Amino acid sequence: MSMNRSEEEIVRGSFRGEESLEIPVITFRGEKDGPEFTVMSGMHAGEYSGILAAQRLIDYLRITRISGTVRVIPVISTRAFMARNMQLSPVDQREVHFYGPGNPDNSYTEFQIDTLYKLLANSDYVIDMHSGEFAQALHAWIPVPIQGSAEFQRRTLSLALGYPVEHIELRRDRDSVPLLVNHLADDGVANIWAEIGKNGLPDKSHIDAHYQGLIAALQTVGNLAGEPKRPSHTFIEGSRRQVNADVSGVWHSAVKEGDIVEPGQLLGKITDYFGTVLKEYFAEERALVLYYWTSPAIDHTRRPHGYDWHSGLVSLLTIDGASDSARLGTV
Ligand SMILES: [Zn+2]
Incomplete structure (x- = not known):
């Protein structure tokens, strides 16, 4: 054989x-x-x-x-x-x-x-x-x-x-x-x-x-x-949202992968080198955290060919609260 x-x-x-x-x-x-x-x-x-x-x-x-x-x-x-x-x-x-x-x-x-x-x-x-x-x-x-x-x-x-x-x-x-x-x-x-x-x-x-x-x-x-x-x-079904930095600095994530975030929830902050907060980022909608950037180093101006890889902070899949049970149905 x-x-x-x-x-x-x-x-x-x-x-x-x-x-x-x-x-x-x-x-x-x-x-x-x-x-x-x-x-x-x-x-x-x-x-x-x-x-x-x-x-x-x-x-x-x-x-x-x-x-x-x-x-x-x-x-x-x-x-x-x-x-x-x-x-x-x-x-x-x-x-x-x-x-x-x-x-x-x-x-x-x-x-x-x-x-x-x-x-x-x-x-x-x-x-x-x-x-x-x-x-x-x-x-x-x-x-x-x-x-x-x-x-x-x-x-x-x-x-x-x-x-x-x-x-x-x-x-x-x-x-x-x-x-x-x-x-x-x-x-x-x-x-x-x-x-x-x-x-x-x-x-x-x-x-x-x-x-x-x-x-x-x-x-x-x-x-x-x-x-x-x-x-x-x-x-699951929703729309993708990538939260991008609009300042450069040191990123501190407040969420982790797999979390469900609610509107208004803190996603994380960017500080300067000395720890002073430059900007905080919040969830706008209910969403699943698909991934977040663990690298603290964020240069938001670095966009090779327009791509936002270096300014990404958190990648979300939004979940529509009203139809939550339909969209998050276990089979
Ligand atoms: Zn890949």
Whole structure:
């Protein structure tokens, strides 16, 4: 009896002949037919729990028979990974998650995302693993883009149902969904991204949670045999609000990830170097704290390509109080 065929490669490219790109890809092909599923991580290269879960999946697929094709991209942003660079590309300071394919000549990041997109184009399913960067404490949750036909929405949601996290977020607003996610959905690739882990720490419980979700998703669509686990979840829906600094200084958060904040509640303060309060920040609406910046260092003027990564303080998902029971229903 033969095991899956597997092929490892480093996909290479060069942007304008100046900046090199390397993306490691391993592809497992089973003897039986089945869907094509791509698992990827390390788009944000300090989000280590996903990267280590991807390696654990590779180990498992080397010794476990599959149907169809499973492709694993353990580190998308290898230059950022090796430079220990947070969130933004070390080459051009752009945020990879916010760019789409189709403009590979425009910037290194767009070249990178275009190359990645071509690797994903034949997939039926994609899961992209994220977590909190070195400077972010993140509440574990699974955002699910709700787009396309009812059948497509059901297939997309099914990828999330095996994750051992409390919150699954149904996200209908296309403008708040990363561009690559929208492109894939438009192509009929059911895809979600998972947010588990914090502060760049390769914590075992976070790696386990990513891994358990992956195994359940692969079982759900038939790449792996077995009945997928179905832990209970709370489905949430709201709008995203990022509270940004409008002064520079030393940030002291008054909330932590997973908190529910009420209107008027103190989120935190920014002081000068000597501790004098420059500004306090308050919640305007009832909201779940998805993550907050644990780094005290805030330079609100640093906005590479307009992006507010360096001025972010708290990221919230607003919860409409009136329809709270409908929006926060445990199933
Ligand atoms: Zn990320």
